[in-house]
Amino acid sequence: MNEEQRSALLNSSSLFPPPPGVKFSYGTSGFRADASLLESTVFRVGILAALRSIHTRSVIGLMITASHNRLSDNGIKVADPSGGMLAQNWEPFADAIANAPDPNSLVQLVYDFIKRVNIRLDEGFSAEVFLGRDTRPSGISLLEAAKQAKLGIISIIGSTFTDMGIVTTPQLHWMVRSRNKGGEASEQSYYNQLSTSFRCLLDYCPGEGCGNVDDELIVDAADGVGGEKLETLKSKLSLNVQVRNRGAGVLNDGVGADYVQKEKLVPRGFGPPDAGKRCASLDGDADRLVYFSVSSDGNAVDLVDGDKILSLFSVFLKEQLDVLAEEEEGGVVSFGVVQTAYANGASTEYLRRAGLRVACTPTGVKYLHEKAAEYDVGIYFEANGHGTVLFSDGFLSRLDSSSNAEIGGSEKKHGAAMRLRAVNGIMNQAVGDALSGVLLVEAVLLYKGWSIHQWSERLYRDLPSRQLKVIVHDRSVIETADAETRVVKPAGLQEAIDGEVAKHSPDGRCFVRPSGTEDVVRVYAEGSTRESADDLARSVASIVDRYLCS
Numbered sequence: 133m134n135e136e137q138r139s140a141l142l143n144s145s146s147l148f149p150p151p152p153g154v155k156f157s158y159g160t161s162g163f164r165a166d167a168s169l170l171e172s173t174v175f176r177v178g179i180l181a182a183l184r185s186i187h188t189r190s191v192i193g194l195m196i197t198a199s200h201n202r203l204s205d206n207g208i209k210v211a212d213p214s215g216g217m218l219a220q221n222w223e224p225f226a227d228a229i230a231n232a233p234d235p236n237s238l239v240q241l242v243y244d245f246i247k248r249v250n251i252r253l254d255e256g257f258s259a260e261v262f263l264g265r266d267t268r269p270s271g272i273s274l275l276e277a278a279k280q281a282k283l284g285i286i287s288i289i290g291s292t293f294t295d296m297g298i299v300t301t302p303q304l305h306w307m308v309r310s311r312n313k314g315g316e317a318s319e320q321s322y323y324n325q326l327s328t329s330f331r332c333l334l335d336y337c338p339g340e341g342c343g344n345v346d347d348e349l350i351v352d353a354a355d356g357v358g359g360e361k362l363e364t365l366k367s368k369l370s371l372n373v374q375v376r377n378r379g380a381g382v383l384n385d386g387v388g389a390d391y392v393q394k395e396k397l398v399p400r401g402f403g404p405p406d407a408g409k410r411c412a413s414l415d416g417d418a419d420r421l422v423y424f425s426v427s428s429d430g431n432a433v434d435l436v437d438g439d440k441i442l443s444l445f446s447v448f449l450k451e452q453l454d455v456l457a458e459e460e461e462g463g464v465v466s467f468g469v470v471q472t473a474y475a476n477g478a479s480t481e482y483l484r485r486a487g488l489r490v491a492c493t494p495t496g497v498k499y500l501h502e503k504a505a506e507y508d509v510g511i512y513f514e515a516n517g518h519g520t521v522l523f524s525d526g527f528l529s530r531l532d533s534s535s536n537a538e539i540g541g542s543e544k545k546h547g548a549a550m551r552l553r554a555v556n557g558i559m560n561q562a563v564g565d566a567l568s569g570v571l572l573v574e575a576v577l578l579y580k581g582w583s584i585h586q587w588s589e590r591l592y593r594d595l596p597s598r599q600l601k602v603i604v605h606d607r608s609v610i611e612t613a614d615a616e617t618r619v620v621k622p623a624g625l626q627e628a629i630d631g632e633v634a635k636h637s638p639d640g641r642c643f644v645r646p647s648g649t650e651d652v653v654r655v656y657a658e659g660s661t662r663e664s665a666d667d668l669a670r671s672v673a674s675i676v677d678r679y680l681c682s
């Protein structure tokens with residue numbers, strides 16, 4: 133950086149002083165905080181995005197969203213060239229610049245980083261960054277802060293920041309991935325791909341099952357960005373979907389996938405007239421999806437969570453892969469299922485019994501996605517409904533030849549290959565996507581001829597579970613191992629948890645971990661009965677409280 137460049141960056145960063153006394157951390161999904169605290173952070177992440185774009189010679193995405201958090205919060209996260217999460221080895225730089233106390237130290241950090249990582253600013257490559265935001269009103273000024281990062285850094289490297297407008301988080305990730313693979317990066321091309329693939333999947337949906345489930349799906353869109361986008365998708369397909377909570381109410385307030393999954397309560401706008409119908413909830417930025425049905429009195433939900441979506445998809449995919457395997461001459465296909473410790477124990481047991489390979493990673497999409505990408509076909513879902521199905525490039529080319537009826541193979545094999553290709557087109561390959569999820573669930577239910585009740589009951593019955601939060605002064609005091617299932621620090625805590633779990637054998641299971649998005653320690657407990665799960669969660673929460681708060 134020469135003097136002129138340094139002063140351009142200094143000047144623009146002095147417009148965005150960080151709020152005093154706030155410590156930012158690039159958590160499970162980027163920076164999140166009260167929106168009023170975030171302008172400096174968004175500006176600084178804009179600089180990071182431009183540098184990452186130069187370094188990778190690719191388009192980078194910046195999404196302004198706080199997902200399922202309350203309306204007054206906001207956040208920012210980076211989409212890497214693959215469309216996935218920011219490379220983990222850049223996270224410490226994100227933390228450092230977000231917390232730099234003044235413009236001088238910020239510029240120094242940027243300068244040192246450019247040198248250390250060897251970012252070549254002088255080779256004529258201009259940064260290209262796609263910006264997106266959800267429907268939060270605070271996103272407008274935060275978007276401006278991100279654009280100012282361009283002005284700050286333009287004299288150094290030159291850059292283009294393209295505003296994609298109000299989009300779902302998965303749409304922005306999809307566009308980044310698509311552009312970097314040489315494809316189109318527009319909402320239109322996203323809708324085209326999803327709808328064409330969905331139609332293709334229905335075309336290859338043989339048997340008696342097809343068409344049995346033609347009743348309406350009712351979707352709670354959390355008063356977020358997903359409502360309008362689902363309406364657009366619906367207009368391109370003959371989908372029988374009614375979208376509620378499309379944005380007139382308060383975002384995430386008693387609505388949305390997080391509310392329905394964590395509180396197990398009926399979302400606003402749903403009640404007794406909906407009893408027994410097939411319903412679904414998206415979260416505020418439409419990267420999570422759960423299904424549910426309302427009880428006859430309108431007061432309770434039968435939740436069909438991410439684990440059941442994962443299980444439904446896994447069964448369907450395995451069926452198709454088994455058909456290919458029967459006739460395949462060229463090698464075995466690796467199929468892997470990825471969950472976290474929050475997955476209901478009954479789901480893991482079910483999947484293993486079905487002969488599937490199940491891996492467990494720490495919480496956070498970046499870990500699940502990375503693991504799933506190791507397989508020819510990898511599927512991951514968090515219990516909260518964030519997940520997707522990934523296909524390796526090698527397997528996709530094998531599918532191309534299997535689906536080509538001209539060169540041999542049975543009709544059965546051709547059908548299975550076509551269905552798998554369609555799944556690849558429907559399911560966002562960059563990140564979990566609630567709109568993709570809705571399309572695939574609807575298609576697979578049609579294929580199987582299942583109602584939501586059959587889906588909920590036929591695979592397995594959830595073990596009762598309870599999640600609690602303990603508010604602590606410093607959640608980083610807890611360290612965990614074995615995919616967060618065991619506490620290694622502070623000493624003695626795990627033994628105390630084990631003591632409680634022993635009282636609830638054989639089905640009792642419990643773990644605690646520090647949240648990556650809130651100042652809390654989360655407690656998860658499972659038991660053979662509702663009382664047992666509740667009791668285990670409560671007693672472990674009070675142990676955590678004793679260890680950390682006294």
Ligand SMILES: CC(=O)N[C@H]1[C@@H](OP(=O)(O)O)O[C@H](CO)[C@@H](O)[C@@H]1O
Binds near residue numbers: 161474495514650654
């Ligand atoms: C128990 C739970 O649902 N945790 C969520 C939540 O992370 P925490 O680190 O638990 O706060 O938000 C993450 C980002 O959306 C999501 O990946 C994760 O699954």
Ligand SMILES: [Mg+2]
Binds near residue numbers: 418
């Ligand atoms: Mg979300």
